Amino acid sequence: MFxxxxxxxxxGFQIRSRHNNVNGSNELKQIxxxxxxxxxxxxxxxxxxxxxxxxxEALENLNVILVVYxxxxxxxxxxxxxxxxxxxxxxxxxxxxxxxxxxxSRAVALQHGVKNCRNDSLLLFLDVDMVITEAFLHRVRIxxxxxxxxxxxxxxxxxxxxxxxYKPNCKKNPFLFDQNNGFWLFxxxxxxxxxxxxxxxxxxFDTKIITWGGEDVGFYDRxxxxxxxxxxxxxxxxxxxxxxxxCLDNLDAKHYQMCIGSKNAAYGSLHNEAAAVYRFSEILNxxxxxxxxx
Numbered sequence: 679m680f681x682x683x684x685x686x687x688x689x690g691f692q693i694r695s696r697h698n699n700v701n702g703s704n705e706l707k708q709i710x711x712x713x714x715x716x717x718x719x720x721x722x723x724x725x726x727x728x729x730x731x732x733x734x735e736a737l738e739n740l741n742v743i744l745v746v747y748x749x750x751x752x753x754x755x756x757x758x759x760x761x762x763x764x765x766x767x768x769x770x771x772x773x774x775x776x777x778x779x780x781x782x783s784r785a786v787a788l789q790h791g792v793k794n795c796r797n798d799s800l801l802l803f804l805d806v807d808m809v810i811t812e813a814f815l816h817r818v819r820i821x822x823x824x825x826x827x828x829x830x831x832x833x834x835x836x837x838x839x840x841x842x843x844y845k846p847n848c849k850k851n852p853f854l855f856d857q858n859n860g861f862w863l864f865x866x867x868x869x870x871x872x873x874x875x876x877x878x879x880x881x882x883f884d885t886k887i888i889t890w891g892g893e894d895v896g897f898y899d900r901x902x903x904x905x906x907x908x909x910x911x912x913x914x915x916x917x918x919x920x921x922x923x924x925c926l927d928n929l930d931a932k933h934y935q936m937c938i939g940s941k942n943a944a945y946g947s948l949h950n951e952a953a954a955v956y957r958f959s960e961i962l963n964x965x966x967x968x969x970x971x972x
Contacts, residue, residue: 714787
């Protein structure tokens with residue numbers, strides 16, 4: 679016999695778990711992992727290793743959908759071959775590769791990636807800069823509910839490793855969550871999981887956005903006014919790895935300022951930057967020149 683509270687908890691858990699498994703079996707609900715690729719050769723290689731580690735440690739069920747923008751050097755081919763080898767090694771991994779041409783647009787790439795998915799498909803939009811574990815995928819299944827809930831995980835954004843260890847080509851271990859290693863992206867909505875029917879009902883991504891950023895915020899705002907519950911929580915198994923950002927002059931003023939703000943925030947902690955300055959006495963003791971006088 680269950681108490682009233684226990685029955686309510688059990689009912690809620692069953693609702694959450696209904697789409698986690700296939701036809702009541704022990705097989706995990708397939709996640710359609712949709713990733714836009716534009717250059718970023720090293721990041722692509724790292725993400726391939728991330729998936730390989732996940733499959734070695736757990737029997738996952740993933741359909742990896744790569745939407746690749748062509749470049750003249752075809753630098754993506756080597757990493758796609760590695761992904762194909764992973765697919766051949768693990769029966770529960772499927773791979774789809776689509777090539778696009780022209781100027782990179784994240785919204786266009788992600789929207790293109792959902793085309794072949796069924797309406798009851800569980801979608802996970804992710805960037806190649808991410809490092810994840812199997813635990814993150816588990817929470818994607820638990821926290822995304824068909825027809826009811828969309829999941830926007832709050833991921834950790836790592837600082838520039840060179841501002842942490844003070845040397846070039848510094849390597850930083852992921853999943854070190856403190857103020858000196860990075861910060862939580864409370865207002866970053868680029869990583870999201872949702873069922874395709876719900877995605878279409880909300881209106882998908884705005885493919886008219888071809889500049890830096892904005893498509894994730896627009897989608898998040900539409901989810902807020904939809905009939906879906908928007909669930910957000912920090913996730914300890916997902917980190918956005920630092921990478922250099924280019925804020926191009928052809929961006930409009932709003933997106934340029936957003937890009938500059940994001941670039942500066944990710945560089946390093948104020949504590950580490952202040953400590954670096956204090957190590958150089960010639961900077962601290964430098965006399966202001968005439969040009970700096972007011």
